[in-house]
Amino acid sequence: MINTKININEAINFGANELKNITKRARYESEILLSGAIKKDKIYIILNNSYFISESETEIFKNYIFRRKNGEPIEYIIEKVSFYSMNFYISKGALIPRPESEILVDLAFELLKNKKNANILEIGVGSGAVSIAVAIKLQNSKIVAIDISRDALKIAHKNIKIFNLEDRIELIESNLFENIKNINFDLIISNPPYISLNEKGKLQRELDFEPDEALYGGEVGDEVLKKIIETWFLRNETLLLCEMGYDQKENIINLINNRAKIEFFKDLAGFDRGFILKKIFNI
Numbered sequence: 001m002i003n004t005k006i007n008i009n010e011a012i013n014f015g016a017n018e019l020k021n022i023t024k025r026a027r028y029e030s031e032i033l034l035s036g037a038i039k040k041d042k043i044y045i046i047l048n049n050s051y052f053i054s055e056s057e058t059e060i061f062k063n064y065i066f067r068r069k070n071g072e073p074i075e076y077i078i079e080k081v082s083f084y085s086m087n088f089y090i091s092k093g094a095l096i097p098r099p100e101s102e103i104l105v106d107l108a109f110e111l112l113k114n115k116k117n118a119n120i121l122e123i124g125v126g127s128g129a130v131s132i133a134v135a136i137k138l139q140n141s142k143i144v145a146i147d148i149s150r151d152a153l154k155i156a157h158k159n160i161k162i163f164n165l166e167d168r169i170e171l172i173e174s175n176l177f178e179n180i181k182n183i184n185f186d187l188i189i190s191n192p193p194y195i196s197l198n199e200k201g202k203l204q205r206e207l208d209f210e211p212d213e214a215l216y217g218g219e220v221g222d223e224v225l226k227k228i229i230e231t232w233f234l235r236n237e238t239l240l241l242c243e244m245g246y247d248q249k250e251n252i253i254n255l256i257n258n259r260a261k262i263e264f265f266k267d268l269a270g271f272d273r274g275f276i277l278k279k280i281f282n283i
């Protein structure tokens, strides 16, 4: 244990040793946690590894290491997550945005890049990362971003303020489309919860720290996704862009039943990860 004053290098070694049984990147994580604990970036840590850290910083670092050993995701501990090469605030009330969801941002941009002043709806805004990245890429767009979780909305609000996008992204507390019935959008985006409740407790320990309503879509997993699709059919919007589980393609095809044009996309690991739905209009 650390009991006297230690320097940066010793602290990193201590953390790496403590974490070696729970992660393959123990040293890297120890550096990140130390960087968070002493509020300095990684370059400072590398350049000044013989500098001593204060006793209070040591206590904070030890606590971070303890939390990480207990399975808590590193992003919740340091309250920071990188998404689309930008840093966002994150804490336990919202899902940690995943790299695969960056595809939603690229596809939204492709779909709307020629549309001036696009109006977009995001269902399940979480931390706000997707809406914020889309707003930054599509410069004159306006986004309505909804979530059922008040905690997630608070985190999204904080991020929207950090990125100075309060006049472009409106947050609404809503169960799916409940409070946005009378608005029309050029595109609806969603990364809904899509894991089966049967998986709860069987997946990586880190997921236990994330909100259930952000992960689990119901007994099968695709229930929220299906509700979004069925409601979209009843509304005026032409385009729907969604993330989904790698094994949900068949169910989605059956649900659509040729009522709309569907294009699936894969994530970087090659798994089916989502789809774009376009309404077919009979002239």
Ligand SMILES: C[S@@+](CC[C@H](N)C(=O)[O-])C[C@H]1O[C@@H](n2cnc3c(N)ncnc32)[C@H](O)[C@@H]1O
Pocket (backbone or CB within 6 Å): 094, 095, 096, 097, 098, 101, 123, 124, 125, 126, 127, 128, 129, 130, 146, 147, 148, 149, 152, 174, 175, 176, 191, 192, 193, 194, 213, 214, 215, 224
């Ligand atoms: C998988 S997370 C996605 C968060 C964020 N968009 C991202 O990609 O990081 C799903 C989000 O949908 C929200 N959600 C779940 N059920 C909902 C519902 N019925 N109505 C609105 N939002 C819902 C959750 O609270 C959560 O924030």
